[in-house]
Amino acid sequence: MQPLLEPGERMEEASSKPSVSLWGWISTFRTMAMEAYQRKPISHWILLVLSSGAMLVAFPASSLLSRVYYANGGKSKWIISWVAVVGWPLTALILIPTYFVFKTCPTPLNFKLVLSYIVLGFLSGADNLMYAYAYAYLPASTASLLASSSLVFSALFGYFIVKNKLNASIINAIVIITAAMTIIALDSDSDTYGNVSNSQYIMGFIWDIMGSALHGLIFALSELLFVKLLGRRSFHVVLEQQVMVSLFGFVFTTIGVIVNGDFQNMTTEARSFKGGKAAYYLVLIWSAITFQLGVLGGTAVLFLSSTVLAGVLNAVRVPLTSIAAVILLGDSMSGFKILSLIVTFWGFGCFIYGNSSKSKDSSQ
Template sequence: MFYDSVESMEAEPSIQSDTVRAQLSNFTAMITEAYKRKPIHYWILLVLSIMAMVVAFPASSILSRVYYANGGQSKWIISWVAVAGWPITALILFPAYFISKSFPTPLNIRLSLSYAILGFLSAADNLMYAYAYAYLPASTASLVASSSLVFSALFGYFLVKNKVNASILNAVFVITAALTIIALDSSSDRYANVSDREYIMGFVWDVLGSALHGLIFALSELIFVRLLGRRSFIVVLEQQVMVSLFAFVFTTVGVIVSGDFQGMAHEAKTFNGGRAAYYLVLIWGVITFQLGVLGATAVIFLGSTVLAGVLNAVRTPITSIAAVILLNDPMSGFKILSLVVTFWGFGSYIYGSSTGQKPS
């Protein structure tokens, strides 16, 4: 009996190792098969798009905080930076027509009005986020902004009739809990030059900006479903160009009316690091934000919305860690807990989205 039990104990690890080995083999075979189904240029474009998304978006967030930390004051200028790079997308769109041998989507009154409304909402959204980065550490602002996933799920359910399952509902509650943790620990990461009222307002503007971002995402999807009836790479780029163009117009008017555009010369003179550093921060802010938008657009088209969700989840800790390393952002135990909880919420949302989709 003793020898039989010893042999069975030795057999169990062997069976488990065989099972793990089989799972690894199946996973490797699945990856190899997926790789062979697509040409090499597809994977190159996908990798470049992923890199653009996970590097450019955190970089633009860090640059926004660098602007305010070194003497920048204007919220309108940072909002303008977020949309000033729209010609970059337009330069990619025009050659895409020739490559795909397609024509621009005809503009009618309803579609033009929809783009104008989305452009106005995007301009307002960027302004709200500018207030958030003016008063909050970059790591905190990025964690709070992750709540846009909650609002995307809610608005997607009510406006586009997207399915919501238990995993997605769990993600909504978990990410809301993460926001509560950040709010309870507000005294630990407030900058000395930021008052309690400004910190609270930064938090509120961040949440409102996230809610508006979720609404914009749902309305964009509604345009694809109701007005265009299709979703292709060309159509996605067209919408991005038109919405960014309208947002650029609205924001430019705001910058001029507020007097901030005229005050850029004075701001550059008093900026820590000098005039050259000031303009470099703004120029790289324009480039990185637009590269992030292009990367996200390409990932959704080449991969899936689930993959974009995964990368959006990865982007949050990258921004937080980069802010701690580069900007010496405070990282309390509560903030670490909030980061872990947020990541858990993203994982639950991604799982719920993937199980609700039909396999391609």
């Protein structure tokens, strides 16, 4: 039988327990972090930091540059969608050395694999075109918030096509992010540029949601490609898939630019562009570079870490893009948009938690 404690002693003991628990949690987390760090060479962590940085910097920069193009006199939707895939040789230049570093051979091509790359390339080109329409009519902060709905469509298409499991947290995330998109729709009056009509704003909203849905479908089909045809997910195989899809996307988009006559119109656009020809071509060149760097960063994060970390970084880059658009481009940040941003971030947290729980269950 334990001796009775005085009231003051009881309070002191009770108040000391939470602090011990907190320090114990911190100590456990620090131990786990050190063990994870020691399991991998320093080169692994350097590459992971660089890849994460590429995602957090390059993707928002690409989104802002698309808006800069339209805000300063650019009009072509095909040019911006073409710029998103014209940088595919950068990925190819990184892919080729991996064959020598990892002593691997290119994945043999067959009819089904080539057909899959063609279909994904076509869908990728269409997806970029939809997003181009969105950035033509919407502020960059709004467009990035709406594009976060691709997470919802990735989960839904993954469930129906790849048979991925849905748990309560992921379903909760789907509902929350959908609510965030509804909040954005309520703010259309204060979120429209002076030269954009209400009908164009609505079309931009619709194109952004459709592009996000198509992006989710592409993600699910890409996962199905790895499961059914490639059967593995090594670094060079992921890069091969990215190169081939971007190549066919580049082919389809180039045909669209030629048919639409936009290559001939580039000279006229450059002359009337605010800042001059040099600024016009620099915007397009850096748009191509930043988009490919973002894709490469995302690919490397998936390989070096996990889909959970990639999801965390995707969640972080949404507010980064919105805040950067407010600071650099003068986008409005109304109460509705701030609320939507908070709700979106909450939805991302639920999705990441749901995926981590699902991973733990499958590993047990």
